[in-house]
Amino acid sequence: MSELTPLRPVKQRRMSRDEKARDTYKRLLESAARVVGEDGYADASVSKITRLAGVAQGTFYNYFETRQDVLDRLLPYMGRQMLDHIGRSLAHDLTGAEREEARFRAFFDYLNEHPAFYRILYEAEIFAPDAHDEHFRILVDGYKGALGRAVERGEIKGYSDQELEAVIYMLLSARSYLAMRYVHDGKGGTGPLPGHVIDAYVKFVTRGLFAAG
Amino acid sequence: MSELTPLRPVKQRRMSRDEKARDTYKRLLESAARVVGEDGYADASVSKITRLAGVAQGTFYNYFETRQDVLDRLLPYMGRQMLDHIGRSLAHDLTGAEREEARFRAFFDYLNEHPAFYRILYEAEIFAPDAHDEHFRILVDGYKGALGRAVERGEIKGYSDQELEAVIYMLLSARSYLAMRYVHDGKGGTGPLPGHVIDAYVKFVTRGLFAAG
Amino acid sequence: MSELTPLRPVKQRRMSRDEKARDTYKRLLESAARVVGEDGYADASVSKITRLAGVAQGTFYNYFETRQDVLDRLLPYMGRQMLDHIGRSLAHDLTGAEREEARFRAFFDYLNEHPAFYRILYEAEIFAPDAHDEHFRILVDGYKGALGRAVERGEIKGYSDQELEAVIYMLLSARSYLAMRYVHDGKGGTGPLPGHVIDAYVKFVTRGLFAAG
Amino acid sequence: MSELTPLRPVKQRRMSRDEKARDTYKRLLESAARVVGEDGYADASVSKITRLAGVAQGTFYNYFETRQDVLDRLLPYMGRQMLDHIGRSLAHDLTGAEREEARFRAFFDYLNEHPAFYRILYEAEIFAPDAHDEHFRILVDGYKGALGRAVERGEIKGYSDQELEAVIYMLLSARSYLAMRYVHDGKGGTGPLPGHVIDAYVKFVTRGLFAAG
DNA sequence: AATGAATGAGAGTTCATTCAT
DNA sequence: GATGAATGAACTCTCATTCAT
Numbered sequence: 001m002s003e004l005t006p007l008r009p010v011k012q013r014r015m016s017r018d019e020k021a022r023d024t025y026k027r028l029l030e031s032a033a034r035v036v037g038e039d040g041y042a043d044a045s046v047s048k049i050t051r052l053a054g055v056a057q058g059t060f061y062n063y064f065e066t067r068q069d070v071l072d073r074l075l076p077y078m079g080r081q082m083l084d085h086i087g088r089s090l091a092h093d094l095t096g097a098e099r100e101e102a103r104f105r106a107f108f109d110y111l112n113e114h115p116a117f118y119r120i121l122y123e124a125e126i127f128a129p130d131a132h133d134e135h136f137r138i139l140v141d142g143y144k145g146a147l148g149r150a151v152e153r154g155e156i157k158g159y160s161d162q163e164l165e166a167v168i169y170m171l172l173s174a175r176s177y178l179a180m181r182y183v184h185d186g187k188g189g190t191g192p193l194p195g196h197v198i199d200a201y202v203k204f205v206t207r208g209l210f211a212a213g
Numbered sequence: 214m215s216e217l218t219p220l221r222p223v224k225q226r227r228m229s230r231d232e233k234a235r236d237t238y239k240r241l242l243e244s245a246a247r248v249v250g251e252d253g254y255a256d257a258s259v260s261k262i263t264r265l266a267g268v269a270q271g272t273f274y275n276y277f278e279t280r281q282d283v284l285d286r287l288l289p290y291m292g293r294q295m296l297d298h299i300g301r302s303l304a305h306d307l308t309g310a311e312r313e314e315a316r317f318r319a320f321f322d323y324l325n326e327h328p329a330f331y332r333i334l335y336e337a338e339i340f341a342p343d344a345h346d347e348h349f350r351i352l353v354d355g356y357k358g359a360l361g362r363a364v365e366r367g368e369i370k371g372y373s374d375q376e377l378e379a380v381i382y383m384l385l386s387a388r389s390y391l392a393m394r395y396v397h398d399g400k401g402g403t404g405p406l407p408g409h410v411i412d413a414y415v416k417f418v419t420r421g422l423f424a425a426g
Numbered sequence: 427m428s429e430l431t432p433l434r435p436v437k438q439r440r441m442s443r444d445e446k447a448r449d450t451y452k453r454l455l456e457s458a459a460r461v462v463g464e465d466g467y468a469d470a471s472v473s474k475i476t477r478l479a480g481v482a483q484g485t486f487y488n489y490f491e492t493r494q495d496v497l498d499r500l501l502p503y504m505g506r507q508m509l510d511h512i513g514r515s516l517a518h519d520l521t522g523a524e525r526e527e528a529r530f531r532a533f534f535d536y537l538n539e540h541p542a543f544y545r546i547l548y549e550a551e552i553f554a555p556d557a558h559d560e561h562f563r564i565l566v567d568g569y570k571g572a573l574g575r576a577v578e579r580g581e582i583k584g585y586s587d588q589e590l591e592a593v594i595y596m597l598l599s600a601r602s603y604l605a606m607r608y609v610h611d612g613k614g615g616t617g618p619l620p621g622h623v624i625d626a627y628v629k630f631v632t633r634g635l636f637a638a639g
Numbered sequence: 640m641s642e643l644t645p646l647r648p649v650k651q652r653r654m655s656r657d658e659k660a661r662d663t664y665k666r667l668l669e670s671a672a673r674v675v676g677e678d679g680y681a682d683a684s685v686s687k688i689t690r691l692a693g694v695a696q697g698t699f700y701n702y703f704e705t706r707q708d709v710l711d712r713l714l715p716y717m718g719r720q721m722l723d724h725i726g727r728s729l730a731h732d733l734t735g736a737e738r739e740e741a742r743f744r745a746f747f748d749y750l751n752e753h754p755a756f757y758r759i760l761y762e763a764e765i766f767a768p769d770a771h772d773e774h775f776r777i778l779v780d781g782y783k784g785a786l787g788r789a790v791e792r793g794e795i796k797g798y799s800d801q802e803l804e805a806v807i808y809m810l811l812s813a814r815s816y817l818a819m820r821y822v823h824d825g826k827g828g829t830g831p832l833p834g835h836v837i838d839a840y841v842k843f844v845t846r847g848l849f850a851a852g
Numbered sequence: 853a854a855t856g857a858a859t860g861a862g863a864g865t866t867c868a869t870t871c872a873t
Numbered sequence: 874g875a876t877g878a879a880t881g882a883a884c885t886c887t888c889a890t891t892c893a894t
Contacts, residue, residue, distance in 0.1 A: 017853085020853090021853075024853090024854095040339065042255060042339070045887085045888065045889080046888075046889060046890085047888075047889090055854075055855090056854060056855045056856055057855085057856065057857095057889095057890090058854065058855050058856060058857095058890090058891080058892085059853075059854055059855070059856095060890095061889095061890070061891080062853060062854075066889075066890080067888090067889060067890090122338070123339055125335070125393070126253060126255070126335075126336055126339065127255075136394075158416065159413065159416070160409065162407075162409045162413075163409055163410075163412060163413035163416070164413075166391060166394075166395075166409065166410045166413035166414065167413055167417055169387070169390045169391055169393075169394050170383070170386075170387040170390065170391070170413075170414070170417060172390060173383075173386035173387050173389060173390030173391075174382075174383040174386050174387070176386060176390070177382045177383065177385060177386030177389070178379065178382055178383070178386075180338070180382075181379075181382050182379075186342070194375075196373065196375045196376055196379065197376075197379045199376060200372065200375075200376035200377075200379035200380055200383075201379065201383070203371065203372070203376065203421075204380055204383060204421040204422065205421070207420050207421045207422075207424060208416075208417040208418065208420045208421025208422075209417065209420075209421075211420060211424075229873090230872090230873065230876085230877080230878080233878080234877090234878070237878080237879090258862085258863070258864085259863085259864065259865085260862090260863085260864090268879075268880090269879065269880045269881060270864090270865090270880090270881075271865090271866080271867080271879070271880055271881060271882090272878075272879055272880070273865095274864095274865070274866075274867095275877090275878060275879075276878095279864080279865080280863095280864065280865090442894090443855085443856080443857080443893090443894065446857080447856090447857065450857080450858090466765060468681060468765070468766075471883085471884070471885085472884085472885065472886085473883090473884080473885090481858075481859090482858065482859045482860060483859090483860075483885090483886090484858070484859055484860060484861095484886090484887080484888080485857075485858055485859070486886095487885095487886065487887075488856090488857060488858075489857095492885080492886080493884095493885065493886090548764070548765075549765055551761070551819070552679065552681070552762055552765065555825070584842065585839065585842070586835065588833075588835045588839075589835055589836075589838060589839035589842070590839075592817065592820075592821075592835065592836045592839035592840065593839055593843055595813070595816045595817055595819075595820050596809070596812075596813040596816065596817070596839075596840070596843060598816060599809075599812035599813050599815060599816030599817075600808070600809040600812050600813070602812055602816070603808045603809065603811060603812030603815070604805065604808055604809070604812075606764070606808075607775075607805075607808050608805075620801075622799065622801045622802055622805065623802075623805045625802060626798065626801075626802035626803075626805035626806055626809075627805065627809070629797065629798070629802065629847075630806055630809060630847040630848065631847065633846050633847045633848075633850060634842075634843040634844070634846045634847025634848075635843065635846075635847075637846060637850075656874085659874090660874075663874090663875095684866090684867065684868080685867075685868060685869085686867075686868090694875075694876090695875060695876045695877055696868090696869090696876085696877065696878095697869090697870080697871085697875065697876050697877060697878095698874075698875055698876070698877095699868095699869095700868095700869070700870080701874060701875075705868075705869080706867090706868060706869090
C-alpha cells in the first residue's frame with residue numbers, strides 16, 4: 001500500500017490525563033480504521049496501526065487487549081456513524097417505497113464519504129464475525145420496525161413477519177453487492193452509484209414489496 | 214478447529230504414474246477445499262493441506278506454484294461443479310418465476326451437499342479476487358442469457374438491459390445473504406433453507422421481476 | 427564446522443536501553459563476522475548468527491533488514507578496521523619500497539589478528555558484490571594517492587596514471603593470493619607469512635616499481 | 640537469469656549404448672558449465688542443469704554422485720582446455736619476458752572465448768576448493784618448470800626457488816584481479832583487456848623478474 | 853501511561869536426493 | 874539407463890505479544 005500519513009501528533013496542548021488517554025484511544029481506533037480501509041483486516045498489523053497513530057507498539061496494549069480486539073471495535077464504531085447518518089438523512093414525512101429509496105441513497109452517500117467503511121463492513125464477516133453479527137442484528141431490528149410500520153400503514157401486504165425478515169436480508173444484501181459491483185473500485189476507492197442502478201433497485205423493491213397486492 | 218481426518222491414503226493399488234499424479238493433484242485440491250471450508254482461506258496453510266492429503270509439504274509445490282495458486286483454483290473448480298449441478302437440476306420446460314425458483318433451490322441444494330462451498334465463495338472476494346471476478350462474470354453472463362430469454366417471452370417487462378444487470382446482482386446477493394443467515398451455522402456446517410425463506414424469495418422476485426407490468 | 431561458542435551473555439549489568447541496543451547490534455554483527463569467517467557467506471544462516479549472539483532469531487530483524495543486509499555490512503565494518511590498522515602501522519617517515527613493505531606487513535598482521543577477514547574479503551566479490559566494489563574503490567583510491575606521492579618524490583618512474591592503476595590491482599591481488607597460499611589454512615585459521623614470501627614480494631615490487639628507471 | 644536454451648536434444652541417431660552414455664555425461668557437464676558461468680555455483684541447481692541438458696533430474700544421479708560432484712569436475716575440465724589453449728599459443732622460440740607476455744595474452748584470449756570460465760575459476764576457491772587446489776597445483780608446477788628454464792637461461796636472477804614460487808602466485812593473482820577489474824562486466828560477459836593494462840603487466844614483470852640484476 | 857527491544861512460534865518456499873516404475 | 878514424483882530438512886522472514894525501563 002502507499003504509506004498512510006500519520007495523524008496529527010497530539011491534539012491541542014494542555015489536555016488532562018483523561019483527555020489524553022481518550023485521545024490516544026481514538027487515534028488508535030481511527031488509525032486502525034484507515035489501515036483496514038486501505039489494506040484490509042488481514043494486513044492490518046499492530047505495527048502499522050501504531051505507526052499511523054504516532055505511538056509506540058507497546059502503547060497499543062494499554063488500550064486494546066489484542067489485535068483482534070481493535071478489529072472487533074471497528075464495525076460497531078463506524079456502523080453507528082452510518083446509522084446516524086442514515087437516520088439524519090431521512091425526512092420524517094417520507095413513507096413507503098420513497099422512504100426505502102431515501103434509505104438506500106443515504107447508505108451510498110455514507111459509503112462515498114467513508115470509503116474505508118466498505119472493507120470494514122464487508123470483510124467483517126470473515127475477520128470480525130461477532131461484530132458482524134451484532135451489526136446485522138441492529139440493522140435488521142431497525143428494518144423490522146420500519147417495515148412493521150409500513151405494514152401497519154398498509155403499504156406492504158402479503159408478507160408474514162418471518163418472510164419480512166428474509167426480505168430484509170435481501171434488501172441489505174442488495175446494498176452490498178451493488179456496492180461491490182458499481183461503487184467499489186477494487187483498491188479502496190469508491191464512486192457514485194449510477195442512476196440506472198438506483199432505478200433498478202427502486203423499481204424492484206417497489207414492485208416486490210410495496211406494490212398493492 | 215477439530216483436526217480434519219486425512220483422505221484415504223492412496224486410492225487403489227496399481228495406478229499408472231499418470232493416474233497417480235492426477236490423483237495427488239486432486240487430493241491436494243480437495244484437501245485445500247476442505248481446509249478452506251473449515252478454517253477459511255486465511256488459515257488454510259500448506260501444512261494443513263498436505264497433512265490432510267497425506268503427502269509431504271514439498272509435494273505440494275510439484276502441483277501448485279504457490280499457496281495462493283491453489284487458493285485461486287478452488288472457486289473455479291467448485292464453481293463449475295455448482296453450475297453443472299444447477300444446470301442439471303433445471304427441468305427444460307420451466308419458465309418465468311418457476312424457473313428462477315428452481316435455480317434458487319438448486320443453489321441451496323448444492324450448498325447443502327458441499328458445505329465448504331460457502332466459505333470458498335464468500336471469502337474469495339478477499340482472498341482470491343481474480344477468481345471471484347471471473348466466477349461472477351460467468352454467473353452474470355449466464356443470468357443475462359436466462360433473463361434475456363424471459364424478456365423475449367414477455368415474462369419480464371419494464372427493465373432495461375442495464376437495469377437487468379443490477380437486478381441480477383440483487384438476485385445473486387440474495388442467495389449469499391440468505392445462505393449466511395439461514396443456512397450457514399458459522400462453523401463450516403449448513404442446514405436446509407426454511408420454507409418461509411423460499412416463499413419470501415419467490416414472492417419478492419415474482420412480484421418484483423416477473424409480474425405483469 | 428565445530429560449533430562456535432556464544433559470546434558473553436550480556437555485557438555488564440546496568441546498561442541504558444540505548445547502550446543495550448547498540449550492544450546487541452554489535453554482537454550480531456560480530457557474530458555474523460565469526461560465522462562467515464568460519465563457514466563462509468553461503469552457510470552463514472541467520473539461525474547460526476543469532477545463536478552465537480545469544481539472541482532470538484526474531485531479534486535479528488530488529489537490526490537488519492534481511493540476511494543479505496548483515497552480509498553487506500561485514501566488509502565495510504572490517505575493511506575500515508583494517509585500513510585503520512594499516513594507517514596506524516605506517517611510520518610517517520617511511521618512503522618508497524620500504525613504505526610499501528610496511529603496508530604489506532601490516533595487512534598480514536591484521537589478517538593474523540582477524541582470521542575471519544580472509545573469507546569476508548575474498549568471498550565478498552560473490553556474496554556482497556556492492557560492498558566488495560566499494561571496498562576496492564576505497565583501497566584503490568588510497569593507493570593512487572600513495573603512489574602518486576611516490577611518483578612526485580621521483581621514486582616511481584615510467585608508469586602512466588592508467589598503468590599505475592593496473593599496478594595497484596596487481597599489488598592488491600598479490601596480497602590475496604599470497605594469503606590464500608601461505609597464510610590461510612583452508613578452515614578459517616591463519617598463520618604468519620613466511621619470511622621468504624615477504625622477501626619475494628619486496629624484491630619483486632622494488633625492482634618492478636621503485637627501481638630507478 | 641535469462642533462461643538458457645537447451646542443448647541439441649541428442650547428437651546423431653544411432654549411437655551405441657556407450658556413446659549415448661558418454662554423450663549424456665558430456666551434455667550434463669557442459670550444461671553445468673554454462674549454468675555456473677551464467678548464474679554461479681551457488682545458483683547452479685540440479686534442476687537447471689538437467690533442464691538445460693534435456694534429461695530428467697534423476698538421470699543426473701546416474702552420472703554424478705552428488706551435485707557437488709559435478710561442480711568439482713568443472714574446473715579440471717575447463718582448466719585442461721585452458722592450458723591446452725595456452726600451450727598451443729606459445730611459439731617455441733619465445734623466451735624471457737616475451738614468453739611471459741604471450742602466456743598472459745593467451746590467458747585472456749581464452750577467457751574471452753569462454754566467458755563461463757571466469758566464474759568457474761574464480762568461484763571455485765569457495766565452491767570447489769579441492770578442484771581449485773588441484774588446478775593451482777598444476778598451474779604452479781607448470782610455471783615452476785617454465786621459470787626454472789628461464790633461470791637456467793640466465794633470464795631471471797636473484798630469486799631462490801622458494802621465492803620464485805611466491806612470485807608465481809603473484810603472476811597468477813595478477814591475471815585474476817586484472818580480469819576482475821578490466822575484463823569481467825559483472826554479469827557473465829567479458830571484453831578485451833585494454834592495451835595499457837598489458838603494458839603495465841609486461842613492464843612490471845619485466846623489471847621485477849627478468850631485468851638483469 | 854509510554855516505550856520499543858526481545859521473543860519464538862509458525863509461515864511459505866526451495867532443492868538435493870531417492871526410488872518405484 | 875531413464876524417469877520424475879515424492880520427500881523432508883532447512884531456510885528466511887513476519888508479527889502479535891510481553892515486559893523491563
